Amino acid sequence: MLGQAIADGILTGAIIALGAIGVSFGLQILRFANFAHSELVTWGAYLALVFVTFAGPGTPTGPLSFGWQLIAAMVFAGVLTGVLAWVVDILVFRRLRNSDAHPLSMVFAAFGVALVMRHVVVLIWGHGSYFYTRELQIALEVLPGIRMLPDQIFILGLTFVVVAAMHLYLTYSRTGMAMRAMAESPSLARVCGVQVESVVRWTWFISGGLAAMAGVFLGLTPQLHPEMGFNLLLALFAAAILGGAGSLIGAVVGGLLVGLAENLSVLFISPGYKTAMPFLVLLLVLFFRPQGLFGEKEGSR
Amino acid sequence: MSMGLVSYGVFFLSVVLILGIVALGLNLQWGYTGLFNAGIAGFYAIGAYTHSIITTPPRADLIANMGLPWVVGIAGAMAVTALAAWIIGLATIRLRGDYLAISTFGIAVTIQLVTLNFEALTGGSQGFTGIPRPLYGMFGSPFAFNLFYFALLLAVVALVYWGLERILRSPWGRVLKAVREDETAAIALGKSAISFRLQSFVIGSTLMGLAGALYVSFIGFVSPFDFLPIVTFQIWAMVIVGGSGNNKGALLGALTVWLIWASSGVAITKLVPPAHAAQGGAIQVILIGLMLVLALLFRPRGLIGEETMVSRHADER
Numbered sequence: 141m142l143g144q145a146i147a148d149g150i151l152t153g154a155i156i157a158l159g160a161i162g163v164s165f166g167l168q169i170l171r172f173a174n175f176a177h178s179e180l181v182t183w184g185a186y187l188a189l190v191f192v193t194f195a196g197p198g199t200p201t202g203p204l205s206f207g208w209q210l211i212a213a214m215v216f217a218g219v220l221t222g223v224l225a226w227v228v229d230i231l232v233f234r235r236l237r238n239s240d241a242h243p244l245s246m247v248f249a250a251f252g253v254a255l256v257m258r259h260v261v262v263l264i265w266g267h268g269s270y271f272y273t274r275e276l277q278i279a280l281e282v283l284p285g286i287r288m289l290p291d292q293i294f295i296l297g298l299t300f301v302v303v304a305a306m307h308l309y310l311t312y313s314r315t316g317m318a319m320r321a322m323a324e325s326p327s328l329a330r331v332c333g334v335q336v337e338s339v340v341r342w343t344w345f346i347s348g349g350l351a352a353m354a355g356v357f358l359g360l361t362p363q364l365h366p367e368m369g370f371n372l373l374l375a376l377f378a379a380a381i382l383g384g385a386g387s388l389i390g391a392v393v394g395g396l397l398v399g400l401a402e403n404l405s406v407l408f409i410s411p412g413y414k415t416a417m418p419f420l421v422l423l424l425v426l427f428f429r430p431q432g433l434f435g436e437k438e439g440s441r
Numbered sequence: 442m443s444m445g446l447v448s449y450g451v452f453f454l455s456v457v458l459i460l461g462i463v464a465l466g467l468n469l470q471w472g473y474t475g476l477f478n479a480g481i482a483g484f485y486a487i488g489a490y491t492h493s494i495i496t497t498p499p500r501a502d503l504i505a506n507m508g509l510p511w512v513v514g515i516a517g518a519m520a521v522t523a524l525a526a527w528i529i530g531l532a533t534i535r536l537r538g539d540y541l542a543i544s545t546f547g548i549a550v551t552i553q554l555v556t557l558n559f560e561a562l563t564g565g566s567q568g569f570t571g572i573p574r575p576l577y578g579m580f581g582s583p584f585a586f587n588l589f590y591f592a593l594l595l596a597v598v599a600l601v602y603w604g605l606e607r608i609l610r611s612p613w614g615r616v617l618k619a620v621r622e623d624e625t626a627a628i629a630l631g632k633s634a635i636s637f638r639l640q641s642f643v644i645g646s647t648l649m650g651l652a653g654a655l656y657v658s659f660i661g662f663v664s665p666f667d668f669l670p671i672v673t674f675q676i677w678a679m680v681i682v683g684g685s686g687n688n689k690g691a692l693l694g695a696l697t698v699w700l701i702w703a704s705s706g707v708a709i710t711k712l713v714p715p716a717h718a719a720q721g722g723a724i725q726v727i728l729i730g731l732m733l734v735l736a737l738l739f740r741p742r743g744l745i746g747e748e749t750m751v752s753r754h755a756d757e758r
Contacts, residue, residue, distance in 0.1 A: 173539035175479075175546075232734055241741055244477050244538045248677060249737050251479070255674055255730030262723035374550060377543045412558035419547035426540060427532055 143286045145403045151292050151361070153379075153399025154299040158354035159372060160379035160391040160398075161306070162347030168323040168386025169343045172246040176228070177351060178376060179257035180221050181369035184352025185359040186261055188217035189270055197273035203290035205275035206360075213272075214356045218349040225348030226341055228253055234340075254370070261366045270364040272356075295357045302353065303392055306346075310388055315342050323386035371415065375402065378418035382425045384435025393433060397421070448584050451591050453703060458594040459656050461695035463672075464679040465601055465688055466648030472685035472747070473609060474641040475621040477538050480529075480545030481649055481676045483552040486668035487525050488518040488650025490556065490563055493572050493663040503569065504561045511575040515654050522650025523643050530642040535635055549670060556665040568664030572657050590659055597655065598692070601648060605688055617641055671726060675702065678733045684743030693744055701728065 159181050166174035191213035198207020232253055236246050279287035310316035318339045321329040330336055351369075358368050379398045383390025402417045425432065463485055470476040478484075495517045498508035509517075525548075533544040556563045563569075575593075580586040608614055619627040620634045628634050657663045675698060683694020705725050713721035736743060 167539070173542055175542075232738065235738055239741075241737070242475070244475070244542070245737050245741065247477060247539050247542050248681065249734050251674060251677070252730045252733035252737070255671075256727050256734070259723035259726045259730070263720050263727070267719045374543075374547050381540070381543070410558065413554055416547075416551045416554050419551055422547060423532060423544065426536055426544060430536055430540070 141407065142404075143283065145407060146400065147282070147286045147288055149400035149403035150396060151288070151296060151399070152402060153396035154296055155354050155357045155361075155395075156372065156375045156379050156399050157303070157392040157395025158299060158350045158357070159369075159376045160383070160395045161303075161388060162351050163376045164380035164383065164385055164387065164391040164394075165319070165323075165343050165347050167380060169319055170233070170340065171326070172233075172243065172250065173377070175247065175250040175373065176254040176257060177347065178369035178373040179254045179261075180225055180348050180351035181355040181358065181372060182261055182366065183224060183257060183355070183369075184217045184221040184348075185355030185364045185368060186265060187220050187352065188213040188356045188359065189265075189272065189364060191216045192272050197275075200273075200275050203277070203280070204294055205273050205277050205289075205291050210272060210356075210360075214353060217352040217356060221352035221355075222345035222348035225344040225351075228257075229340065229344050258366060258370060265366070267366060270359075271362065272359055272364075289361075291360055295360065299353075299357075302350070303388070306350075307388055315339065319343060320386075374415070374422065375399075375418040378422040378425070381430075381432055382421060384432025387432070387434040390432055390434035444584075448587065451584075451587050453699075455587065455591050455594055455659060456656075457696050457699045458591075458598050459652050459659070460676065460679065460699060461598055461692045462601055462652040462655070463649050463676050464683070464691040464695045465598075465605060466645040466652070467676050467680050468645075468685060468688060468691040469605060469609075469641055469648070470645035471680060472687065472691070473614070473617050473621065474638055474645075475538070476534070476638060476642055476645075477542040478545050478642070478645070479542045479673060480547070480549035480552075482668045482670055482672040483545070483549030484522050484526060484646040484649035485653040485656075485672060486549075486552050486556060486665075487522045488653030489657045489663055489668065490653075491521040491650070492518040492654035493569070493657050494562070496658065497569065497572050500569075500571075502561070503564060511573065511658060514658065515651065518650050518654035519647050522653075523647040526643045526646030527639070530639045534639050534642060549673060553665060553668065553670075556668065563665070564663070566665060568662060568666075570662040572661050572663060574658055574661055594655065594659075597651075601651075602688055602692070609688075613637075671729070674729055674733065675699075678729050678736070680743075682732060682736045682743055684745035684747065686747030687743075687745050689748075690743055690745035697744070698729070698732065701732070 159177065162180070163174060163177050166172060166177060192210060195209045195212065198209035201207050232249050233246060236249055277289045277291060279289050282288050282293070310320060318329065318334045319342065321332065321334055322336070322339050326336070355369065375398050379394035380391050381394070382397060383392070383394030398418050398421055401421050402414055405414055405417045463481060467478060467481060470478050492514040494505050495507050495509050496511055496514035497506045499506045529544065529548055533541050557566055574586060574590070576589070577586055580589060609617070616627065616632050616637055620632065620637050624634045656667070679694035679698045680691050681694070682698055683692070684690030702725065705728055709721035709724060
């Protein structure tokens with residue numbers, strides 16, 4: 141029981157981590173709580189569905205339930221979701237950023253954007269559930285008493301690779317360094333010649349791409365529905381804040397801890413309350429360590 | 442005008458008045474204090490359920506129903522909501538504004554889970570019926586009762602409006618605005634910013650609880666589906682469209698947004714075939730989202746805009 145809960149927790153955690161990276165960047169680089177981020181997760185999943193509808197999920201490769209087409213669908217959805225995030229920024233958030241509006245009006249707007257995005261999904265695809273593939277899979281016993289589906293193992297592996305690549309990108313590339321500079325201090329970064337608008341654009345694109353990946357993984361285990369991202373919203377914020385806003389590693393560790401907390405809670409409380417666990421984690425963090433595990437202490441604003 | 446239309450009009454305006462009280466509560470928090478409350482639906486639900494549990498007669502399948510008088514229910518609803526807001530505020534009000542948004546959003550989600558899952562207390566997804574309406578026996582027809590309740594709501598809204606205007610024009614209200622505009626300066630003048638924000642948060646949330654209680658004792662049943670997150674977004678749209686920082690604006694916004702919501706609902710049921718009801722509902726929600734975003738982008742002051750408030754004593758120099 142315990143081992144299986146931990147394995148499930150790590151899997152949920154990996155998916156949360158991918159979404160939480162974007163939330164974390166949003167909090168620190170774009171400087172607002174982007175409540176529309178969860179809808180990028182949903183859109184990513186549905187955009188991949190569009191690709192799969194036309195190309196098919198592919199013939200199962202080895203033990204996996206899908207073929208190369210689903211990987212292609214993920215790339216397709218990642219790019220389009222990145223562009224979508226950027227377009228929303230141009231239409232809504234950039235205008236508010238450049239006006240003298242109250243900083244929190246961005247958060248209001250994010251909720252408004254989220255409502256529109258989520259219900260456009262309902263408008264197009266309806267309330268029902270969709271599957272990428274109907275292939276059945278046999279769970280493998282990875283450790284004594286712990287079973288995982290091959291798809292789930294694939295998700296964990298790919299998440300690890302992507303996070304490692306992101307880490308290298310942030311550490312060594314020019315854009316990555318500029319992003320970290322913006323996260324530290326936007327005004328200082330500007331003075332040092334960082335192209336703020338370009339960094340903002342890349343931040344949206346990367347956040348959108350990673351959110352789409354989370355969405356596809358979520359849709360693969362096992363289904364897509366219009367509230368799939370929205371239901372993850374608190375977990376994303378709990379993970380980003382627990383890890384420390386602006387920190388990539390923080391978001392990943394935060395995601396794993398939140399995923400574990402959610403799945404381990406089922407051993408103690410009724411599963412009906414499982415979705416409240418991220419919130420409990422969030423309250424504890426805000427109370428005892430609001431700067432998060434990997435965050436710098438910051439004056440309250 | 443037919444009787445049916447008058448009857449619907451009274452019902453419609455009653456709902457506007459109830460939501461107007463919620464909007465006034467949010468306006469105190471956001472418009473005058475700059476506090477971001479994303480958990481309005483939660484506070485509204487706490488008031489509604491507390492009132493329902495206090496006033497509904499005991500039943501075998503529900504553990505806490507008390508069957509106490511209406512007034513006790515109203516007072517209890519306000520007290521419990523105030524307590525909840527105080528506890529939540531104590532933990533989160535020191536944080537940066539968007540963290541308060543996340544925390545209050547989490548509260549609403551948690552309360553929704555409790556209303557759905559704690560069946561012995563809340564009746565679960567079915568909710569429960571039989572919530573007594575005040576003085577219902579004295580009226581011969583539902584319409585007469587609705588007229589009476591409408592008058593009662595008008596009186597309550599007038600009282601809340603008057604009370605808010607009064608405290609906002611008092612020194613307390615001016616400190617609140619000072620805290621919103623420049624917290625550091627307010628602290629330098631010896632005002633405890635956190636304490637003032639907490640007070641504003643608790644008073645605003647208490648009004649939301651009051652509105653919840655008034656709502657359930659109007660319709661006579663309580664169900665978790667009346668307190669979905671969309672309520673929060675509707676109230677925001679009311680305050681932002683109406684003009685935050687202006688109590689008249691909040692009430693005007695309540696009327697405007699509810700008029701758009703209700704009439705779009707009617708139009709959609711007429712135009713969209715029943716097979717596409719989900720899509721019709723989605724359009725209605727998209728309208729709320731668009732209203733919110735477009736108001737922020739193109740008319741950030743709202744319909745009326747913030748009222749300038751000067752002390753009554755300012756001319757007496």
